[in-house]
Amino acid sequence: MTDLIRSWIASANDPACDFPLNNLPYGVFSTAGGAPRCGTAIGDRILDLHGLEQAGLLEFSNQLQTGRWNEIMAMGRDTWARLRRELMEMLEEGAEAQAKIEPHLVPMAQVQLHMPFAVSEFTDFYASRHHAQNVGTMFRGAENALPPNWLHIPIGYNGRASSVVVSGTPVRRPHGQLKGPDEAVPRFGPSQRFDIELELGAIVGQPSERPLSVAEAFDNIFGYVLLNDWSARDIQAWEYQPLGPFQAKATATTISPWIVTAAALEPFRVDTPDREVPLLDYLNEPGPMLYDIDLEVGLAPEGRDETVICRTNYREMYYSAPQQLAHHSSSGCPMRVGDLLGSGTISGPERGNRGSLLELSWGGKEPVEIAGGTRTFIEDGDVLTLRGHAEGQGYRVGFGECVGQVLSDRRGS
Amino acid sequence: MTDLIRSWIASANDPACDFPLNNLPYGVFSTAGGAPRCGTAIGDRILDLHGLEQAGLLEFSNQLQTGRWNEIMAMGRDTWARLRRELMEMLEEGAEAQAKIEPHLVPMAQVQLHMPFAVSEFTDFYASRHHAQNVGTMFRGAENALPPNWLHIPIGYNGRASSVVVSGTPVRRPHGQLKGPDEAVPRFGPSQRFDIELELGAIVGQPSERPLSVAEAFDNIFGYVLLNDWSARDIQAWEYQPLGPFQAKATATTISPWIVTAAALEPFRVDTPDREVPLLDYLNEPGPMLYDIDLEVGLAPEGRDETVICRTNYREMYYSAPQQLAHHSSSGCPMRVGDLLGSGTISGPERGNRGSLLELSWGGKEPVEIAGGTRTFIEDGDVLTLRGHAEGQGYRVGFGECVGQVLSDRRGS
Missing domain, CATH: 3.90.850.10 (Fumarylacetoacetase-like, C-terminal domain)
Structure with missing residues (x-):
């Protein structure tokens, strides 16, 4: 059993929180007037992954804009591992990137959540x-x-x-x-x-x-x-x-x-x-x-x-x-x-x-x-x-x- | 029971042919090296409907290019009726458009047929x-x-x-x-x-x-x-x-x-x-x-x-x-x-x-x-x-x- 991986987002370190840095679950969200986009939950925030992609902080080609995780899934296990590793590095306590990442965090209370993927069958x-x-x-x-x-x-x-x-x-x-x-x-x-x-x-x-x-x-x-x-x-x-x-x-x-x-x-x-x-x-x-x-x-x-x-x-x-x-x-x-x-x-x-x-x-x-x-x-x-x-x-x-x-x-x- | 609707494509008038003008079934075909596109069977020919679309003979916006009939189906019953009516007019015996249509006919023997639509469930x-x-x-x-x-x-x-x-x-x-x-x-x-x-x-x-x-x-x-x-x-x-x-x-x-x-x-x-x-x-x-x-x-x-x-x-x-x-x-x-x-x-x-x-x-x-x-x-x-x-x-x-x-x-x- 691994220990908590501490994040610079304080709410993620609460032992009762579903979404510590160890988790990083993937979903699709929208804010008022915006199109659905891919995000990850961290503490009481959602990190806007399409925002990171647009800002050049994640190297994807609009797969995070699609409003579904199917395209990322289709890219395969190496991509799954790379994305998780890069997100861990960005969000870990003491991360150098903190100032660049912060603008892409959205309070979970302000978003609407959508189907995270298109169900094939x-x-x-x-x-x-x-x-x-x-x-x-x-x-x-x-x-x-x-x-x-x-x-x-x-x-x-x-x-x-x-x-x-x-x-x-x-x-x-x-x-x-x-x-x-x-x-x-x-x-x-x-x-x-x-x-x-x-x-x-x-x-x-x-x-x-x-x-x-x-x-x-x-x-x-x-x-x-x-x-x-x-x-x-x-x-x-x-x-x-x-x-x-x-x-x-x-x-x-x-x-x-x-x-x-x-x-x-x-x-x-x-x-x-x-x-x-x-x-x-x-x-x-x-x-x-x-x-x-x-x-x-x-x-x-x-x-x-x-x-x-x-x-x-x-x-x-x-x-x-x-x-x-x-x-x-x-x-x-x-x-x-x-x-x-x-x-x-x-x-x-x-x-x-x-x-x-x-x-x-x-x-x-x-x-x-x-x-x-x-x-x-x-x-x-x-x-x-x-x-x-x-x-x-x-x-x-x-x-x-x-x-x-x-x-x-x-x-x- | 209606009678045979005669076409200027002679093979379509054979009583033993599956594809007279009365039928006009929809499929997806490709020729050597080409991408799959929508077509209709008439006699021993396939009429290239994407070709007609490109030539301005059918008024669609590349829905016939997709290699599946889902987009046309989604357009609804009025579109289904319009397309059938227009194809009938083009292919009927004595049609004025014959000379314009002929270049878009492909011998059925030269094509590969594909799935005609994407099966949702x-x-x-x-x-x-x-x-x-x-x-x-x-x-x-x-x-x-x-x-x-x-x-x-x-x-x-x-x-x-x-x-x-x-x-x-x-x-x-x-x-x-x-x-x-x-x-x-x-x-x-x-x-x-x-x-x-x-x-x-x-x-x-x-x-x-x-x-x-x-x-x-x-x-x-x-x-x-x-x-x-x-x-x-x-x-x-x-x-x-x-x-x-x-x-x-x-x-x-x-x-x-x-x-x-x-x-x-x-x-x-x-x-x-x-x-x-x-x-x-x-x-x-x-x-x-x-x-x-x-x-x-x-x-x-x-x-x-x-x-x-x-x-x-x-x-x-x-x-x-x-x-x-x-x-x-x-x-x-x-x-x-x-x-x-x-x-x-x-x-x-x-x-x-x-x-x-x-x-x-x-x-x-x-x-x-x-x-x-x-x-x-x-x-x-x-x-x-x-x-x-x-x-x-x-x-x-x-x-x-x-x-x-x-x-x-x-x-x-």
């Missing part, structure tokens, strides 16, 4: 042992909880990239086909079982045209974001057989605005849990490829106090993102810069570690206590907030917040 | 009654063949856009996890049950951010291509539960190079079959939205004669593309220009009408006769060709060919 996995066990038990009973392939395949399905939105975007409760177990035919109406899924999203930073080893897949991942895969459980229950979730998960998927790089997470690498059955060779990891990242979900009814309804950790995953990416490419599937891989809902062993309301309320049967009330599924006006950070010695590498408020289904309002 | 459906019945019977028995939701929902799942390739691209037999019913654990190896799926692909030409009616969805579809959704049945059987097909269909999906527009298919509109149960309102069609399109699949072992193994018709679909698009948008899922919707395998009532080898060989149990041999699934070197056309009075509106040769799985070769 979105894939979602189903890779936390406890989540699969919980959901399987509810749907198929405890004895048949885990599908026969689950311990062999990092099960995934293709999601919908067009519905990925940045933190803060309101989410409209979806309509869809609904059919209760006792109803003869489906009806069309607003989802009554709208839910969250607490996930981490891995961002593919390099393209590939052939099957990747797990080690190659690790190298191709640029960084991670928090990801809330909003899910309409009642739409899902009726539509998902035999070809999987479709409209149940197409309304929105919210991601946090800061890409925390694999480089920043390097000190926090941990092994996947012990294998219950041996994996096929193409999925074996040459080293630890999960990260020790504390995660939580807060729920606040509109205008009311928040209750933290879930606390868990990314190390609970049975499969790592590099394993998922290696599997994803195993058929020869081409992968592209900007592909987003959702980890799958991250649940731990205890009730309070469950990453969805479906699990927390056990299918709606055991309401969850929140300040001043209870919840089974999301109610209109509820604000859901995901948070996450890795804990270093005297510092943390944080993701910021991934927030979404659920609005009524009423059309046109 | 790819969705595949499961919407032919006979296909669902056949596959369901093999997997679950005749009594449980049709899933309970099938007659209510145009069932779809998200596919992989990065793997969509243009006709002529070789397809490498995929590796994947395979587990026979009598094997205790899976192994990793080349698919032994590699298959085709005969489909039509609908191309979304206008974006949307909210649920669409079926009528609005019809208006947003720019055109259609032939689509072969290559499928590894053994990978699929082991991976697909509970979240649907993933790597089984991620190796490649081949489309034909010419987008046949909805405008060209207008005379061939037919109703969907009678509903077996009433549909929910949001799926009801205000008019006929399928097309009478004859389809066939040819299989030729490497260097040998082709056998037509399937003949069917697009009117066999239980759900039309506008119904599928309306359903796709029902949750609020944003749709984008360039989204590709696969119809699902198109099978008819008789054995010879089945659109996949899985069905034709009944899961491998009843080999299909071909010239000089038999087939259950695809063998290395086999060339699979999809063809389709709507039959007018003395002319046809054809799709050209959608071809792919399957190569051995050997890596690096």
Whole structure:
């Protein structure tokens, strides 16, 4: 575990700050009237990287002007390392460049944050042992909880990239086909079982045209974001057989605005849990490829106090993102810069570690206590907030917040 | 049914030609050393539309230079209609502009064809009654063949856009996890049950951010291509539960190079079959939205004669593309220009009408006769060709060919 790297920006040295110099997450921001541009978070500031580029302080050719990180990702790992090294040097305590850099700092409170990258395609996995066990038990009973392939395949399905939105975007409760177990035919109406899924999203930073080893897949991942895969459980229950979730998960998927790089997470690498059955060779990891990242979900009814309804950790995953990416490419599937891989809902062993309301309320049967009330599924006006950070010695590498408020289904309002 | 519109290009007036003036399908082509550009097929020629644009004969601002039709699609229905009208006038028998247009014609034999558009996202459906019945019977028995939701929902799942390739691209037999019913654990190896799926692909030409009616969805579809959704049945059987097909269909999906527009298919509109149960309102069609399109699949072992193994018709679909698009948008899922919707395998009532080898060989149990041999699934070197056309009075509106040769799985070769 490395120590805090002190910055001349005082707020970055606060042990409770998500964005110390060790982190340097990448995002896209705009100030009043300006076009979206690339930046990095440092303490309570954003460093305007396109401003540095224009001033000749960073040697890029307008890749930082694009309002998305895809172009930088496409330049490859050497560029990723060079940019991080140069930013570290500029911002470290005692840096000679301080006076030149200061004019390019913007208070975070004054900016709007945008999607940090263009999502090429979105894939979602189903890779936390406890989540699969919980959901399987509810749907198929405890004895048949885990599908026969689950311990062999990092099960995934293709999601919908067009519905990925940045933190803060309101989410409209979806309509869809609904059919209760006792109803003869489906009806069309607003989802009554709208839910969250607490996930981490891995961002593919390099393209590939052939099957990747797990080690190659690790190298191709640029960084991670928090990801809330909003899910309409009642739409899902009726539509998902035999070809999987479709409209149940197409309304929105919210991601946090800061890409925390694999480089920043390097000190926090941990092994996947012990294998219950041996994996096929193409999925074996040459080293630890999960990260020790504390995660939580807060729920606040509109205008009311928040209750933290879930606390868990990314190390609970049975499969790592590099394993998922290696599997994803195993058929020869081409992968592209900007592909987003959702980890799958991250649940731990205890009730309070469950990453969805479906699990927390056990299918709606055991309401969850929140300040001043209870919840089974999301109610209109509820604000859901995901948070996450890795804990270093005297510092943390944080993701910021991934927030979404659920609005009524009423059309046109 | 309209009659042939005669062109001054004689080959376009041949009743057996796929590309009469009534058709005017849109593609992207290049000649030796040149960049890909937009064109239309007419008889045995391609009209260079970027050339017309440069010469001031078509009023566009380099949208025809892009090497993809996305920009034209994004301009909207009035532009689609204007371009078709202007091209008709230029190419009709007796057109004044003949002398000016002639220099911009290129023999089709001299060009390379490319992907006609950039695929934003790819969705595949499961919407032919006979296909669902056949596959369901093999997997679950005749009594449980049709899933309970099938007659209510145009069932779809998200596919992989990065793997969509243009006709002529070789397809490498995929590796994947395979587990026979009598094997205790899976192994990793080349698919032994590699298959085709005969489909039509609908191309979304206008974006949307909210649920669409079926009528609005019809208006947003720019055109259609032939689509072969290559499928590894053994990978699929082991991976697909509970979240649907993933790597089984991620190796490649081949489309034909010419987008046949909805405008060209207008005379061939037919109703969907009678509903077996009433549909929910949001799926009801205000008019006929399928097309009478004859389809066939040819299989030729490497260097040998082709056998037509399937003949069917697009009117066999239980759900039309506008119904599928309306359903796709029902949750609020944003749709984008360039989204590709696969119809699902198109099978008819008789054995010879089945659109996949899985069905034709009944899961491998009843080999299909071909010239000089038999087939259950695809063998290395086999060339699979999809063809389709709507039959007018003395002319046809054809799709050209959608071809792919399957190569051995050997890596690096």
